Structure formats: C-alpha cells, structure tokens
Amino acid sequence: MYPLVFIFLAALFPFDRRLLRYSFPLTITGFLTAIYHNLLYYKILPKSASPCSQGISCTTVQLEWLGFITIPLLSLTAFSLILIVLTILQRELKREK
Numbered sequence: 001m002y003p004l005v006f007i008f009l010a011a012l013f014p015f016d017r018r019l020l021r022y023s024f025p026l027t028i029t030g031f032l033t034a035i036y037h038n039l040l041y042y043k044i045l046p047k048s049a050s051p052c053s054q055g056i057s058c059t060t061v062q063l064e065w066l067g068f069i070t071i072p073l074l075s076l077t078a079f080s081l082i083l084i085v086l087t088i089l090q091r092e093l094k095r096e097k
Contacts, residue, residue, distance in 0.1 A: 001030055001078065020090050027082050034076040041072045 004026055011019035039045045063071050 001075070004030075004082065017093060020086060020093070023082075023086060027079060027086060031076070031079040031083055034072065034079050037072040038076050041070060 004023055007019065007022050007026070010016075011022070036045075063069075
C-alpha cells in the first residue's frame with residue numbers, strides 16, 4: 001500500500017493517465033493479500049495454510065475496535081476503496097476518449 005502513495009502523488013500533480021497502469025497491479029495484489037489475511041485471521045482457512053512460522057503470527061490479534069474492526073479488515077477496506085476509485089477513474093477516462 002505504501003508505494004501507492006508515491007505513485008498517486010507523482011501521477012496526480014500534474015495528472016498522468018498512466019497512473020492506472022502502475023497502480024492497478026499493486027492494488028489488486030494488495031487486495032488479494034488482504035483477502036487471504038482476513039481468511040486466516042477469521043479462521044476460515046486452517047492455521048497450517050499460514051506461511052508465518054517465525055515471529056508474530058498472522059492470526060494474532062493486534063488491534064480490535066468495537067469487537068470486529070481489525071488490522072486485516074482495515075487493509076481489506078482500504079484496498080477495496082482504492083480499487084473502486086481506480087475503476088471509476090478508468091471508466092471516466094474511457095468515456096472522455
């Protein structure tokens with residue numbers, strides 16, 4: 001997610017249409033990783049599917065607001081919103097052509 005900040009800043013001022021080419025692959029990769037992390041966190045996937053063998057486990061509760069808002073859920077929400085905004089931007093740019 002962090003490289004997206006620099007890509008967006010560089011491409012938005014002034015606006016560069018190639019923004020989508022660089023940001024979609026990172027966003028989709030992050031979105032799929034966030035889905036996988038949520039499946040592990042909420043124990044939908046077995047713990048044996050977790051690649052985390054040393055250090056802090058992927059299923060360890062680090063933060064939990066209101067009993068359900070977790071770091072994996074925040075990540076999934078952020079990547080979902082970014083993906084929605086990029087899709088809308090892509091449609092608008094196609095409409096302008």
